[in-house]
Amino acid sequence: xxxxxxxxxxxxxxxxxxxxxxxxxxxxxxxxxxxxxxxxxxxxxxxxxxxxxxxxxxxxxxxxxxxxxxxxxxxxxxxxxxxxxxxxxxxxxxxxxxxxxxxxxxxxxxxxxxxxxxxxxxxxxxxxxxxxxxxxxxxxxxxxxxxxxxxxxxxxxxxxxxxxxxxxxxxxxxxxxxxxxxxxxxxxxxxxxxxxxxxxxxx
Amino acid sequence: xxxxxxxxxxxxxxxxxxxxxxxxxxxxxxxxxxxxxxxxxxxxxxxxxxxxxxxxxxxxxxxxxxxxxxxxxxxxxxxxxxxxxxxxxxxxxxxxxxxxxxxxxxxxxxxxxxxxxxxxxxxxxxxxxxxxxxxxxxxxxxxxxxxxxxxxxxxxxxxxxxxxxxxxxxxxxxxxxxxxxxxxxxxxxxxxxxxxxxxxxxxxxxxxxxxxxxxxxxxxxxxxxxxxxxxxxxxxxxxxxxxxxxxxxxxxxxxxxxxxxxxxxxxxxxxxxxxxxxxxxxxxxxxxxxxxxxxxxxxxxxxxxxxxxxxxxxxxxxxxxxxxxxxxxxxxxxxxxxxxxxxxxxxxxxxxxxxxxxxxxxxxxxxxxxxxxxxxxxxxxxxxxxxxxxx
Numbered sequence: 001x002x003x004x005x006x007x008x009x010x011x012x013x014x015x016x017x018x019x020x021x022x023x024x025x026x027x028x029x030x031x032x033x034x035x036x037x038x039x040x041x042x043x044x045x046x047x048x049x050x051x052x053x054x055x056x057x058x059x060x061x062x063x064x065x066x067x068x069x070x071x072x073x074x075x076x077x078x079x080x081x082x083x084x085x086x087x088x089x090x091x092x093x094x095x096x097x098x099x100x101x102x103x104x105x106x107x108x109x110x111x112x113x114x115x116x117x118x119x120x121x122x123x124x125x126x127x128x129x130x131x132x133x134x135x136x137x138x139x140x141x142x143x144x145x146x147x148x149x150x151x152x153x154x155x156x157x158x159x160x161x162x163x164x165x166x167x168x169x170x171x172x173x174x175x176x177x178x179x180x181x182x183x184x185x186x187x188x189x190x191x192x193x194x195x196x197x198x199x200x201x202x203x
Numbered sequence: 204x205x206x207x208x209x210x211x212x213x214x215x216x217x218x219x220x221x222x223x224x225x226x227x228x229x230x231x232x233x234x235x236x237x238x239x240x241x242x243x244x245x246x247x248x249x250x251x252x253x254x255x256x257x258x259x260x261x262x263x264x265x266x267x268x269x270x271x272x273x274x275x276x277x278x279x280x281x282x283x284x285x286x287x288x289x290x291x292x293x294x295x296x297x298x299x300x301x302x303x304x305x306x307x308x309x310x311x312x313x314x315x316x317x318x319x320x321x322x323x324x325x326x327x328x329x330x331x332x333x334x335x336x337x338x339x340x341x342x343x344x345x346x347x348x349x350x351x352x353x354x355x356x357x358x359x360x361x362x363x364x365x366x367x368x369x370x371x372x373x374x375x376x377x378x379x380x381x382x383x384x385x386x387x388x389x390x391x392x393x394x395x396x397x398x399x400x401x402x403x404x405x406x407x408x409x410x411x412x413x414x415x416x417x418x419x420x421x422x423x424x425x426x427x428x429x430x431x432x433x434x435x436x437x438x439x440x441x442x443x444x445x446x447x448x449x450x451x452x453x454x455x456x457x458x459x460x461x462x463x464x465x466x467x468x469x470x471x472x473x474x475x476x477x478x479x480x481x482x483x484x485x486x487x488x489x490x491x492x493x494x495x496x497x498x499x500x501x502x503x504x505x506x507x508x509x510x511x512x513x514x515x516x517x518x519x520x521x522x523x524x525x526x527x528x529x530x531x532x533x534x535x536x537x538x539x540x541x542x543x544x545x546x547x548x549x550x551x552x553x554x555x556x557x558x559x560x561x562x563x564x565x566x567x568x569x570x571x572x573x574x575x576x577x578x579x580x581x582x583x584x585x586x587x588x589x590x591x592x593x594x
Binding site (some may be wrong): 028029031032035036039040041042043044045047048052056059060063064067068110113114115116131132135136150153154155182185186189 | 211213214215216217220221222223224225226227228231233234235236237238239240241242245246551
């Protein structure tokens with residue numbers, strides 16, 4: 001078999017993220033493989049929070065920033081996803097006002113600026129819209145740190161440990177932020193949508 | 204998997220905007236361009252003054268990187284990987300004690316490693332001809348160069364060179380790396396003193412399958428590209444490395460030239476390898492003044508570690524005799540000792556690329572002459588250059 005004794009690759013081919021990133025320190029072009037592997041899911045996550053238009057900038061900023069700090073990557077983490085999602089979170093955070101504006105618009109109107117309206121049947125759209133508006137209002141009301149934590153777990157599907165790596169906080173902090181954020185969302189859904197009516201009064 | 208303590212998120216939250224999809228990497232051209240620009244800047248830090256990817260001993264002195272920012276898939280990520288593979292190969296080859304390269308009879312078509320090790324097809328027959336030394340070949344090349352005549356360009360003119368190239372192209376994928384041969388014809392017009400923009404045409408030829416590799420992708424995008432090359436120099440300033448005018452400032456005495464080359468490495472290889480590599484850089488896609496060409500060959504003859512390949516082949520199939528150091532070859536016409544191309548081979552098997560002896564780069568320099576103007580190409584057909592100087 002080719003390359004069994006190739007010192008540049010781990011025994012389990014293909015090389016894991018840590019190996020590729022380590023290699024890219026001397027051979028910068030190798031980093032392009034990290035983009036190929038993870039750009040799609042970072043793009044999806046950023047699109048879900050900010051819409052496709054801003055998301056591509058976030059993807060570019062994320063991988064460029066990651067490339068520039070690749071020397072500091074801890075190669076004991078074989079999977080680069082938590083690291084990349086952490087950087088992406090910082091980039092998304094720069095668009096905090098836009099993100100919150102989109103949630104508020106959704107809560108107010110039922111139309112999601114992030115999504116082109118899918119052709120659902122009228123009834124389900126109405127029902128879904130009511131819940132969506134409620135959740136959007138709840139998301140808009142969260143602190144930025146709580147929102148980052150909640151969506152890394154529920155949308156990016158990171159584990160608590162991975163979210164802790166991404167956000168560089170102890171896992172206990174992830175847990176307490178999640179508890180708080182989820183309680184607020186649940187209360188919004190189960191109650192009389194106080195945040196939604198607040199939004200409507202404001203508008 | 205997740206901690207079950209505390210309330211779970213309602214399904215409505217987890218489903219919100221779940222229909223949003225992420226684009227595939229090749230669809231994210233703007234984002235990838237940002238990253239590639241960063242990568243290129245880092246390469247400049249590693250090998251200052253280079254416009255392009257550091258292609259081991261076949262680094263190209265002029266022109267945009269093989270992967271360009273213009274977003275054509277084949278010329279971008281695939282070739283980034285190609286560059287990585289070539290550099291990696293050379294790093295491997297520099298490990299002390301690694302074997303010498305077996306020269307394949309034809310670009311990338313060496314069947315060994317895929318089972319057979321037949322070398323009869325192109326009549327290798329190298330045994331018994333090992334009496335030639337690299338120093339002897341390079342001495343003959345120096346004599347031939349010194350006896351040659353070459354036009355002397357004036358400022359404002361251009362050096363025109365046409366060549367054919369074959370590079371190993373490696374696609375990195377989760378299923379393992381896959382390689383094929385990426386072939387082009389190049390025409391380059393370089394400002395003599397670097398003070399004007401130049402021009403480069405790259406014509407892509409169909410990718411070539413390796414015996415052990417996958418069926419390569421068809422050429423995508425425009426198969427014939429024109430790219431503007433940025434000016435590198437300003438009036439009154441010393442000419443930049445890589446220009447004809449710069450070459451005229453170098454000593455043509457072999458001893459003094461050797462000292463200069465070793466004192467001005469243009470990369471980060473070990474010093475003998477760097478000198479060998481830099482000599483290749485100075486000869487590539489250039490009309491080298493005869494006395495300097497002779498001196499460059501005489502310096503190369505003093506670099507330890509070079510071997511002779513009596514049955515080398517350049518990128519257009521001309522056979523020649525080559526001198527090789529760590530897989531980096533200069534190929535000469537076996538009768539006239541004119542330089543007819545370069546080659547680079549893996550000195551060790553590399554996963555996804557091929558066995559030792561796999562051709563990772565092969566060139567053929569075809570014409571070199573002085574011209575007074577650039578060809579008349581409509582601006583709309585020319586990719587703008589990146590970077591360059593403003594005086």
